[in-house]
Amino acid sequence: MTRLAIKKNLMQVSTLAVLTTAIAGILSIGKAQAGVIDFDDLPGNIDWIQNGYKGFSWNNFAYLNSANYFDPSAYKNGTVSNPNVAFNSGGDPASISINSGQFDFNSAYLTGAWNNGLNILIEGLFQGSTKYSRTINVGSTSPTLFNFDFIGIDNLKFTSYGGVNAGYNGSGTHFVLDNFTYNESKSVPEPLTILGTLTAAGFGVTLRCKKKQEQKGTAKA
Structure with a gap:
């Protein structure tokens, strides 16, 4: 040569x-190491999740200590890691957002707090536009792990509806949320x-x- x-x-x-x-x-x-939000470091028995917790803004999300919450209810059934779980206050729509940048919604455990066959519409948005939309169906006897893989969003909305009362000491379209996994991502060129x-x-x-x-x-x- x-x-x-x-x-x-x-x-x-x-x-x-x-x-x-x-x-x-x-x-x-675009991808950082996955984080898990289990809500177990929040103090007290029941309260609102404050904005800034784990770097997110929380709209209409509260948490409770399921071990100290009155029985029977599915809040205890939906607990993956003790002692706390999150829920949508009043059974109304709730959302999780980030002020700057993006995040990936990987998975979460979800349960119906009072209803069997509860429907939950979950939407992933970026800059106001819907990128992902999925409706799931959950029971009240045990948590179900759902994988979502919503990539590059800045807002995550939950809207629950329907189902049949399971016979607990309460009613409503509340859902139980635990072990929320995500990646906080940076902008991709x-x-x-x-x-x-x-x-x-x-x-x-x-x-x-x-x-x-x-x-x-x-x-x-």
Whole structure:
């Protein structure tokens, strides 16, 4: 193989290495280590979930200590990790949002607090537009794990309705929420930005190789 061919091969390998590194870095943007919200660090027996808890804003979400809540109810049945669970106060719509950036809603355990066959409409939004919408059906005797994989949202809405009273000491379309798992994500570059990054990376390698060749030519002269 000639010296010129070797130089070309080395340039191609260097360019490929830089581009691969750039792509890997871009693809790594957007996902952080998964977090689990189990509500068990909240004090007292029952109260509202305050905005800022775990970095989120909580609208119409409250929590209670299911071990100290009156029996029978499905709040205890829906507890995955002791002692606390979250619920939608009054059985009304509730939401979880983040003020800046995005998050991924991975999964959660859900249970009907008073009703069997409770329906819950869960919507994932970004900047006011609905990206995901799914309706699930839950019972009151045990928690059910649901995987959602709502990627890149800033607002998560829960609306519960229907079902049949299970015969506990209460009524309503309340649901029990426990072990909410998520990823807090950063903004992912737009396609044009990605293309520009890759182009710049490849162009930089080419310039460095060309400069080295010129320096070698000057030294020989």
